């Protein structure tokens with residue numbers, strides 16, 4: 001049995017989350033009148049904090065805040081279209097310019113090499129999709145947790 005009294009933090013833990021306190025500390029509290037008195041005080045304090053009425057507004061706060069927020073702007077995605085046009089142009093020019101070389105490579109490529117390259121491409125795409133789904137799920141969980149905390 002521990003002879004020294006529990007600290008304030010240990011007594012608060014004993015009252016709030018007794019499963020986190022070691023058996024020795026629990027045994028000390030059960031045999032010590034001073035620590036039992038402190039624990040009773042904290043129990044009363046926690047109970048009164050829990051029982052106090054939660055503050056409420058007599059108006060709808062979220063409606064007032066939403067009124068003052070600016071409306072979201074739906075800008076035309078010029079940058080995306082510009083990058084898309086540039087990419088397509090570069091790919092088309094490259095295909096036209098190197099068409100004979102590409103044709104020679106594709107025709108000359110052995111079946112095994114083509115299969116290996118195709119399989120590798122499919123595997124990479126599958127891993128990319130799995131990674132994207134995991135990332136999406138993680139973000140959704142974070143959003144749901146934040147939404148839960150706000151309520």
Ligand SMILES: [Zn+2]
Pocket residue numbers: 004005006028029032033034035
């Ligand atoms: Zn004690």
